[in-house]
Amino acid sequence: MYALCDVNSMYASCEKVFDPSIRNKPVIVLTNNDGCICAACGIAKRMGIGKKFVPYFQVKDELAAAGAIIRSSNYELYADLSQRMMDTCARFAPHFHIYSIDECFLYYGANYVPPEGWNAHAALIRRTVWKEVRLPIGVGVGSTPTLAKAANHASKRIDGYRGVAVIDNEQIRQHILKHMDVTDVWGIGRRLGKRLNDVGINTAWQLSKAKPGFIRKEFSILVENTVHELNGIPKLNWDEVRSPKQQIFSTRSFGQRVTDKTELRHALISHVTIAASKLRRQNSLLKTLQVFACSSPHDNDSYYRQSILHTFPAPTSDTSIIAHAVSTLVDSVYRKGVKFYKCGVGLIELVDAAHYQQDLFNVLHDKTDLMHCIDRINSRYGRNTVHVAAQGTIQSTTQSTTQGATQKFAMRREFLSPQYTTRLADIPKIFCD
Ligand SMILES: [Mg+2]
Structure with missing residues (x-):
């Protein structure tokens, strides 16, 4: 089983670690030279402010009116907190892989089940990272990296999961994949998503039901691998998977x-x-x-x-x-x-x-x-x-x-x-x- 740990709104969350006075406020982080918005915390997102890549000067007044806290990018802080979060996560599994500044995979072996059960284990990782680093993370567990990613998505975005989601049976796999847009699947970008829509594939569930041969012919072997992964057949090596574009x-x-x-x-x-x-x-x-x-x-x-x-x-x-x-x-x-x-x-x-x-x-x-x-x-x-x-x-x-x-x-x-x-x-x- 794989677990994917991913910090919620990393840069904005880092700003809140040592400044509890802003934890309950909308926090917006700007790019270099304070040019554009590069991150917004969950509170800001729920208020509908802090859209990514919008030039700061354009929304300056709107943000001030909303009482938003503005921060410049503090990469020294983010990189250091990232390391601390990674250190904490790494203790939980024999194999560990850093995927981006705020995401890491843990691998436990194919048939391993923690004594306390997967849900309790994932919740423990989440609690420990919060206790030791004060960063909020989502933990997703699945039998392939792509399913762990999907579970992580569910842990944050699908109702009923509070920061932890485990895909360890068919019922949950179906439930989560049916609630996921195909573009929310790992490795499916917007452009690829549009082409999949054209052949009637709109959800992660529909992609998982597609015929692998057809997908390989119409798209690529990479998308075919994704289909297998969504069905619990491991195809991806986490060292080779494509990183997010930002890092x-x-x-x-x-x-x-x-x-x-x-x-x-x-x-x-x-x-x-x-x-x-x-x-x-x-x-x-x-x-x-x-x-x-x-x-x-x-x-x-x-x-x-x-x-x-x-x-x-x-x-x-x-x-x-x-x-x-x-x-x-x-x-x-x-x-x-x-x-x-x-x-x-x-x-x-x-x-x-x-x-x-x-x-x-x-x-x-x-x-x-x-x-x-x-x-x-x-x-x-x-x-x-x-x-x-x-x-x-x-x-x-x-x-x-x-x-x-x-x-x-x-x-x-x-x-x-x-x-x-x-x-x-x-x-x-x-x-x-
Ligand atoms: Mg994140």
Whole structure:
């Protein structure tokens, strides 16, 4: 069985973790430079405000009238809370796979049933993540990754499921698939959904009843695999499944524990190669990169994990540029003596290459060697040892940040919440009378 854990409205929920005063308010998160809306919490969605990708200036007054709390993207906070949520989830199953910044799969083996039963087990994961990280998640359980995804969808969107849904019998499978639009099925995008509608397939249930041969002929082997998966026949390898477009993750556990820095670097750079080719394929450019490595929570040694963010001065999709960044970051992730079990990269902030407006002062690619040289010196000798004077005045230019660094972004982040977990000066303060 597979379980999929997925945070509800990740970015907006992260903003609420260390600021309980806004937990019951509509929270809206903006993209870089406070340009567009990129996330809205459930309360905001229910109020009908905070539609994704709408320019902020267009709805500024409307949001203010609704009493919405506005926040700039705080990727340092989101990446760190993501790691904490992943750590908590990973403890529950022998196999674990990070799918995106707020989603992970757990795999328990084909016929495993937890002693307390699946519903109680899934509810326990959900409760534990809330208790330890204060992030609300939905947990979906199914016999294939696609059914776990469908159950997760049900846990949040279908009446009667409160954050937990388990597809472990035929009746529930039918009930959930009948209540799902075909475009809510994993891997079925809007365009594919339209074509499926044209042949009379409107719900997930109808797709599951379609003849696999017909689907392969009219669509593709990928959609045929989805049909099998909806019927409980595993076809997808979670390492190969398509990631959501907004982020690309490449991560894998090592065959044997790795203790050598060079080996770790090689592994990370191979993840870059995979992720960068996906990036180019979907015509995106990378702005913020996450690099992480950890030991196994199931090993006897004390658990170690490290994650670091890197923001590129100019968005890039060049493998050599990203790989170069990883080479400089590996020193911060590696620790001598740790038996690394898993590592990976996350391309967590992307921009569309087709619509990316080039910066007059920051022409793509041409100054990258210089930029990396500067980053290297700074990561070794401390931030701001060397920096470009112009960076302070160009809004869209960012400097590289390392975990714990207090470097300020040059870009506009007017509504930025504190970096509660990665910056010493921002640690929450509690006052007692
Ligand atoms: Mg989510």
